Amino acid sequence: MTGRILLAATPIGNAGDASERLKQALSQADVVAAEDTRRTRDLARRLEVEIAGELIAVHDHNEADRAERLVERAAAGDTVVLVSDAGMPTVSDPGFRLVEAAVAAGVDVTVLPGPSAVLTALALSGLATDRFCFEGFVPRKAGERARALTALAAEPRTMVFFEAPHRLEDSLEAMAAALGADRPAAVSRELTKTYEQTKRGALAELAAWARQEQPRGEMVIVVAGRPASAPSVDTLVAEALSRIEAGERSKDAVADLAQAGGVSRRDLYAAVLDARSQSDGARA
Template identity: 70%
Template structure:
């Protein structure tokens, strides 16, 4: 008997989104590696399923140690199913190290597709979907977050982020500082649930809304990429100063912006120095 490893997407809110393949996997698998075993049991209860598989906890703190054992079980002929609390395993959730080890061992790996908070929020945002990137959770520390956002300043694809409710306001304010308040964005919460909500508008308006009352539930932030239109010298100077304030060397920030914008490096550097001098007066 040939074993295999399956990554199974679980509902992100509405249990009715559980696929027939997920239902079969939960009842027929030999081993289920779950991010939270209690949530898995609750999901099975709500789906009215009987789980006979051995259920093993697989989370960020033990995945490195558990990966080898799970792969050996698949090598031995067992069907190992990996599930996260919601959505697709490996996408800001455990599972990557298990897949990495399985691929190295020549184990068959397949996916049972299903709900995705990333794609659901992207589709709801009203922003361009032809090209996008997923950035997961931004760093929690203010300086690290500012540097991460500065590094995305030239990104032209629509960007999707996960965020915790209590950090949403600070993150949106940081985005305003890094990219300007007029950048279009959307904040989605409680996706597929009864109180699902998506707010759309300029970053500055969304930041004000988040500050006024902390939104609850799981949050996805979708932000438009930078316009392909050539930026003005003033905009480039502002972006360079923001990156310098976040800890980047002025020469490095100017070199990067000059390359992406086509503006002569000497002219941009001179404008940045002049702006810094004016700010000191």
């Protein structure tokens, strides 16, 4: 553990989720760069770890200035550990500028993996996890929020957002307006803590729940992507006729298109026969 920068994930709520590698890094690093030094000292106390190296604050307001110094320390042979208040550094937390500077200087950067609010909420949501995108915090101002969400209306991937509890209702209402009141979603709060809760439902339902319950704690909103538009029967018939005209067997073309379009094979086959019959009659 010398001459490099370690991005170390910290617990998002339950201190028991801290890895042995995190404990070792905090106790052995030459420099611990923390988003909030008080919270990092408290974490070390709960983990029964002594921070022997230099503890400095690196946050959004000073990261650009501190990054150069930290890269120089790592280049000189020191181990620099970067931690945020919770979860993985660089994910809506400080760290990107430091990594950018380290890469430019050829300094080794590695990760001590661990808890992630994004992945935890995604797994709990009950929504598709094969493709997703992280959108960070929802814009605070109403106009910016509406524009940002409208731009995501056609996004097919599951979307993950962070939000503060006092803005949860407004954000869910804006999402319902931009993405559709019936769009499936989930809200997770206080992940890994005693009062962890995940509420699932349509965006309009979740907005009403937030209005009534006024839930507290750190929030993660997960929203389903826009479903693919199912092709009309007329479109499927036209595609089947085109493929049959090109030499494909009728039953094969119909079976393939019925499965892809989510329609009855029998109904589609009847529609294709009817269309062919009308076409033959028109030519006659």
